Amino acid sequence: MSNKMTGAQAVLECLKREGVDVVFGLPGGVLLPLYDAIYQSDIRHILVRHEQGAAHMADGYARATGKVGVCIATSGPGATNLVTGIANAYMDSVPMVAITGQVNTWLIGKDAFQEADITGITLPITKHNYLLRSAKDISRVFREAFYIARTGRPGPVLIDLPRDVTVDEVEFTWPEVNLPGYHPSVKVHEMQIKKAARALMEAQRPVIYVGGGVKLAGAHKSLFDLATKINAPVTTTLMGIGCFPEDHPLSLGMLGMHGTKYANYAIQESDLILAVGARFDDRVTGKISSFAPHAKIVHIDVDPAEVGKNVRVDIPVVGDAKNALMALEKEVQPKPRGAWNEKIDGWKRDYPLTYIPDMDIIKPQFVIEKLCQLAPDAIITTEVGQNQMWAAQFFVHKDPQKFISSGGLGTMGYGFPAAIGAKIGRPECDVIDIAGDGSFLMNSQELATAVLNDIPVKVAILNNGCLGMVRQWQELFFEKRYSATILGRTSPDFVKLAEAYGAMGLRATKPSEVEPVIRAALATDRPVIMDFIVNPAEKVSPMVPAGATLSEILELEWCEEGHISHLEKVYADARKAIFGEEGY
């Protein structure tokens, strides 16, 4: 029997065989043959309104499901619009396959209409990429791409697909993957596990420092078993949030720049750090030369290049986090609670994460607490900035696949499309994007996608009328010169914006309105924007100033009276300009 088909049909066959049930994309000239094949296939296609949205949706889908996310964009501007989304997935090690259209092979290099060298452009931000030159290579390349994207340290792989390659006829085959230069390390070295176990047993003040690698390896249960067996406290990076239940007595929450005081103190006083799937990022370590000065460091990572990249490692363990943690758990003896646990509990009592409640004006932290109370099992995505840090700090995270945030690249505009992708992957879950008024506008056009495809995600905008994180830094380090960070006057009415797209818009201006708004949003099966008008002067606290040691973490003062009123006035004027004298 002949398996003859067009290149485009072969692409769809590959996607089917790789278990892809949904793709996110936007068509274009060179993609006409591929989109014609999509039209005739049963794969679900989500039409986006900007290709960046497609990449973030594929990313959110991948993080919420653990499967490879797929996005599609046309040649030239379509492909370059994917770039931020691909870089985002690369920094956070998200399994993704990006398919881009390309001009006909005979036009490549001739500066043809809508031609861009996307394999060249994405070289530093993909795990690997391909420019297909012949239809007979389609199945091999797609199979390799999915294999590379999801194995080892996952990451995005891009396939550039010239138009003629999708038109040519090809005999479909399904060759085994044969990559002589790609051997992800999975098995862990027994000797290294023994050494690590001994170090853990000997340690008086151990801390387990957990990153996104634990999520990617599905190792959170093994982590829990190990930590509770030896009563070792656990702190997570932003990427590791949810890998260890934050309501557990051993949880230290997040560490680093906006981490808890007790996590940072514990790191600085520890005599052993067990780092798992984490990469000692500068936002985590603070001043690297004085990071954990008394600690021996054990580093478990699937990527050998991460071991020893930023800090000196005493016991490297290269391999899959789940295998390593399981082996380690078998190797260690149970350890009771001790003086170290007492000391940490003392810090937790003395320096809890907190904020000053307010009866009249909504505090952003209060919104997060209410969301957590009313939707404790929701998938939370975030934008980037203050909203992201408050979401990390004040929501009690317990599930590794339910906190989705742009960690490495810090992409504003990520959270909303990521929420759409997550909702498609996990339709049974409530999905809430915790956003800022700045970030949300960066991909707000995807409201059309949510409405068109009936994807009932909820957006909680912590509307402070400014680019809050940068404003915070200007307040602290640039003598309150708010250069280009006050938005109030220029932001749209988010309720009307939602309605213009056919979504639901709700607003809360007083603390008493927060709960009813959240309840109403959760009750409907439509996409909703909740516009919470919050205190513009609020800062994310505590904070390790850039370049300082973790123990130099500051509780940021609630800024002086005059200044609050100044910011409030700026914001009130802006609101008046939009909504008139009566306000809302």
Add this chain to the structure above:
Amino acid sequence: MRHTIAVIVENKSGVLTRIAGLFSRRSFNIDSLSVGATDNPDYSRMTITVEGDKDVLEQVIKQLSKLVNVIRVSELAPSESVERELAVIKVTADKDSRGEIMQIVNIFRAKIIDVSARSMIIEVTGDEEKINAIVQLLRQFGIKEMARTGKVSMIRGTRVIKA
């Protein structure tokens, strides 16, 4: 410190760009890079000289190894390997200086591969120091042009670096 590494890569288009790109974006310094075929047409061999301490070398090797098209990366310790470079040098040479230049060429076991009324092209092979030395001596006659290949290197004895 300088380190020499041999990199066996798949012989595919774009591989050199991937390696050069990796070096520039991670701020690794390449002193020299040479690339050519191996006995297996599917693979090429690169010899790269990098500047940096032990930590830099470790990162270079690990990051190179992560590239899908890279099959093998090995450091070549100078004491355990032989290394060669080739240079072609065009010097000003008239009938007065020609004899002296030929003497130098003989001492260095180099070759004259082109002669004209006013110039000569000299081909010399050796390690970097030897080539630097002959260049130094030829400078007095006037070097018009020079091209060097960059280093190739191989471990002494029976050990091999292959795909």
